[in-house]
Amino acid sequence: QVQLVESGGGVVQPGTSLRLSCVASGFTFDFRHYGMHWVRQAPGKGLEWVSIIYNDASTKFYGDSVKGRFTVSRDDSEKILYLQMNGLTVEDTAIYYCATDGSHREIDMWGQGTLVTVSS
Amino acid sequence: QSVLTQPPSVSAAPGQKVTISCSGSSSNIGSDYVSWYQQLPGTAPKLLIYENNKRPSGIPDRFSGSKSGTSATLGITGLQTGDEADYYCGTWDGSNWVFGGGTKLTVL
Numbered sequence: 232q233v234q235l236v237e238s239g240g241g242v243v244q245p246g247t248s249l250r251l252s253c254v255a256s257g258f259t260f261d262f263r264h265y266g267m268h269w270v271r272q273a274p275g276k277g278l279e280w281v282s283i284i285y286n287d288a289s290t291k292f293y294g295d296s297v298k299g300r301f302t303v304s305r306d307d308s309e310k311i312l313y314l315q316m317n318g319l320t321v322e323d324t325a326i327y328y329c330a331t332d333g334s335h336r337e338i339d340m341w342g343q344g345t346l347v348t349v350s351s
Numbered sequence: 352q353s354v355l356t357q358p359p360s361v362s363a364a365p366g367q368k369v370t371i372s373c374s375g376s377s378s379n380i381g382s383d384y385v386s387w388y389q390q391l392p393g394t395a396p397k398l399l400i401y402e403n404n405k406r407p408s409g410i411p412d413r414f415s416g417s418k419s420g421t422s423a424t425l426g427i428t429g430l431q432t433g434d435e436a437d438y439y440c441g442t443w444d445g446s447n448w449v450f451g452g453g454t455k456l457t458v459l
Contacts, residue, residue, distance in 0.1 A: 268448065277439065277451075278388070280449065333398070336401070337384070337401035339398055341398075
């Protein structure tokens, strides 16, 4: 059974930074073999893809709304996925989910999310 | 404005069948597999369908998926009140993942 637990959310002011973490656990889950996504959901809105980091740790892609401001990284030894968010705006207010990249071109397993609120 | 277009809402009575459409383009649905996600109120999304029409372990066969050209469809038969949720389609568009805007299913 794979478990993904996000943390690091909170209330921050516009223009500031925040780093989210996603810890993976599960006896048979080999984190290093998985690409990992970040997906967010603004209050009352739909899903918005944020970023992916592949298992080589160097191939990364970002959605247009966060490109140049957010950076995804991973620590395979600790099974942790990170999202460094800089220059936050009120439009970044959302629940942020981490999820695994499946082997069939899908987003597979999802965490429960962490809420980021950007407000003055 | 989402890259993939879904109807905002659909509704049907318990026991009935409903379909949810997802329309895209040659650069996304036309080029790659489509997956579907169910989001029950207050919970994280869950994978429902992958590779256009395959169900992960534990997903009942009341849920089905299909794809034709640049459109995909999710079908749900034998509707139950527990199926009330938001449903999202998704796929790759080049190196970016894209979602539909979501469809709220109401079981009357």
